[in-house]
Amino acid sequence: xxxxxxxxxxxxxxxxxxxxxxxxxxxxxxxxxxxxxxxxxxxxxxxxxxxxxxxxxxxxxxxxxxxxxxxxxxxxxxxxxxxxxxxxxxxxxxxxxxxxxxxxxxxxxxxxxxxxxxxxxxxxxxxxxxxxxxxxxxxxxxxxxxxxxxxxxxxxxxxxxxxxxxxxxxxxxxxxxxxxxxxxxxxxxxxxxxxxxxxxxxxxxxxxxxxxxxxxxxxxxxxxxxxxxxxxxxxxxxxxxxxxxxxxxxxxxxxxxxxxxxxxxxxxxxxxxxxxxxxxxxxxxxxxxxxxxxxxxxxxxxxxxxxxxxxxxxxxxxxxxxxxxxxxxxxx
Numbered sequence: 001x002x003x004x005x006x007x008x009x010x011x012x013x014x015x016x017x018x019x020x021x022x023x024x025x026x027x028x029x030x031x032x033x034x035x036x037x038x039x040x041x042x043x044x045x046x047x048x049x050x051x052x053x054x055x056x057x058x059x060x061x062x063x064x065x066x067x068x069x070x071x072x073x074x075x076x077x078x079x080x081x082x083x084x085x086x087x088x089x090x091x092x093x094x095x096x097x098x099x100x101x102x103x104x105x106x107x108x109x110x111x112x113x114x115x116x117x118x119x120x121x122x123x124x125x126x127x128x129x130x131x132x133x134x135x136x137x138x139x140x141x142x143x144x145x146x147x148x149x150x151x152x153x154x155x156x157x158x159x160x161x162x163x164x165x166x167x168x169x170x171x172x173x174x175x176x177x178x179x180x181x182x183x184x185x186x187x188x189x190x191x192x193x194x195x196x197x198x199x200x201x202x203x204x205x206x207x208x209x210x211x212x213x214x215x216x217x218x219x220x221x222x223x224x225x226x227x228x229x230x231x232x233x234x235x236x237x238x239x240x241x242x243x244x245x246x247x248x249x250x251x252x253x254x255x256x257x258x259x260x261x262x263x264x265x266x267x268x269x270x271x272x273x274x275x276x277x278x279x280x281x282x283x284x285x286x287x288x289x290x291x292x293x294x295x296x297x298x299x300x301x302x303x304x305x306x307x308x309x310x311x312x313x314x315x316x317x318x319x320x321x322x323x324x325x326x327x328x329x330x331x332x
Contacts, residue, residue, distance in 0.1 A: 031167020
């Protein structure tokens with residue numbers, strides 16, 4: 001493989017890593033936002049505190065992923081943004097609303113705190129649902145028929161549920177006492193609906209994208225890929241076992257819920273990547289067709305080679321510094 005052929009794949013991998021990191025890292029704090037209305041006032045403060053040091057930095061990965069799409073694959077960027085203009089706008093409104101609500105709920109007078117809590121929930125719901133709709137539209141190749149719209153709607157409902165499970169797992173790790181017990185309850189309540197919806201979407205994917213059938217159900221592919229759904233099933237039942245045995249959480253194994261949910265996200269991302277490769281816009285454009293010239297990619301590669309390690313090191317350092325149980329959030 002020549003350098004000209006390899007470079008687009010490197011940028012595709014960077015973009016994939018950035019988007020996966022965003023979905024996992026911002027996914028749990030979106031999930032916490034979606035769970036906010038179910039908590040007491042004091043618990044809401046602790047929930048916000050649990051994501052306080054992380055949530056803003058988590059969105060850096062979204063900026064990186066979209067930035068790589070723009071500068072390395074501008075032709076694909078034009079197609080994708082043209083098709084997803086409205087849900088992207090909704091997502092941005094949701095993220096802005098979350099950012100404003102996050103700060104204002106602390107600074108605003110007490111009588112307005114409930115309003116900003118609701119705004120934080122609304123922003124989380126808008127952002128997560130819009131992301132689900134965008135994912136569904138992307139998988140269908142931006143099909144506007146009834147089946148494509150139904151599929152997009154299904155993922156727009158399923159992704160927030162998955163984020164809720166991820167957020168509950170985060171709270172199980174980061175809190176204790178009554179809030180931790182509530183988080184276990186929330187995880188238990190959302191687990192089966194999320195699991196059933198995920199299986200239904202997986203079963204429906206070949207219907208909306210026939211190219212997936214040969215990739216997943218041909219021989220020997222079906223046997224080589226069998227560990228993916230099996231591992232997902234193991235992770236799912238690991239979550240179920242922990243959330244149905246509170247004594248396991250009290251023994252210090254609550255992290256299994258979060259880690260297992262992350263594993264499901266990673267495997268789902270792998271399945272999607274495998275299904276669409278080498279296309280970057282399904283059925284319309286391959287990664288090489290979408291990429292800009294080799295000379296330009298080489299220059300951009302130098303910048304990415306510097307930026308990506310910095311973001312990774314900063315992210316690891318941030319989580320290391322602020323690891324442990326959540327403390328009260330203050331701006332003093």
